[in-house]
Amino acid sequence: MELLKNRLIGLYKYKDLWEQLVIRDLKLKYRRSFLGYVWSVLNPLMIMIVMTIVFSTMFQRDIENFPVYLLTGRAMFDFMTISTNKSMNSIIGNAALIKKTYVPKYIFTLSTVTSALVDFIFSLGALVLVMIVTRAKFTIYFFLFPLVAIQLYIFCLGLGLFLAQANVFFRDIQYIYSVVTTAWLYLTPIFYPVDMLSPKIQFLVKAFNPLYYYIGQFRDLVYYGRMPGYRVLAGGWIIAFVMLFIGLKCFAKNQNKFILYI
Template structure:
């Protein structure tokens, strides 16, 4: 290896270490800010999905449960999975704008900011799984070896959200309307995803094939299905579900990197 190659490798390693350090500090700062002056603190990350599950179970159990076994567990798994995407992208949307003062003062890799918002949402998701375990114990659903597939599901979902957060973060710098529009998109996306209803309902009600196809190709449908397969149904997800999760993760991350790289040099002019 030549001296120049060694120098480039050393520089890349130094940059990576710096980015990891910044990510850790930013996640820690957001975590402290979120629970500052809160009596219950991180307990809210457990209570929120539990309370939401109870309310939604009461409201939807007679309308949408469609003979779903352990419906509250079905509900909470769909809710925390979709909420992770929703929270990480909503925060990622404002990540570059929110870091404007820092970006104007020091040189730092800009991708750190949307990625950090996704990682912070992942920390909250980890606490939400305590609520899932509580519900599992309540319904006597014991974890099986399928749980070892959980890191794969989360890894693919994190990649998908990182790509989406980078696209949204970059877009919001140039078009502030994206901030308002995304709330509408998230609401529509939530109803399009079987969080509180079952895909089988569409089939039983003879929904048009185009509707079935849209829902089936919906990225969040596949990530929610992956989560339910390994935790609730305790089975290995189908090859189609795994393939679509991988494809969406790779495609969205690639798009995010391309969009971000092509626009990041202009951020300073608009923030």
């Protein structure tokens, strides 16, 4: 708790820098892009169309309103992968600034995860559009999605901090993580229901896949129009803060060595 408290105090002191870094990341992403921020809506929309066509013959017969089911899972997974992949290079990519002046090094990772969160919020426009077109039912629970987004944000921040410090010392971590996220994609119930898996695989997914909790909550709120169960809700918060603690601990332990490797 003391470590987290110190980081929050430091963050308040450098909040203007944090804001500028988030704005910089968003501008760099859409620089020289004709449609700009519209891609935040179009990109998930086009992926949803392609995946719906590909998987419809296999899964749509068992899943009502497959496009919404798919997009609720894909949006959360994309937020995780984009934020953590960008976080992995957040220290190395800002090496010039780190060498010139003192700033809290974690702020670079924090800004990348925050910019990914902004992108995720923009991408929900695609989800709303698909729900309107497919005549999905909107409920009051839809507006509780920030509760899930905050959990996933905390989890991604913790994982991002861990990857950022690891990548400073082991540059091939990015290639290993690429393989991990590919396997992670297919072991996450994004385009299939978890019930179709064998009991043994179901247990592994529910016990060891953090995204099961976040996608499950998000689908409950948006797709099913109900409150998530206590187990999934509590599990999501616990996993998020455990990952944040691990990330902060590893980052704090190694950050003074960064200057020797970047």
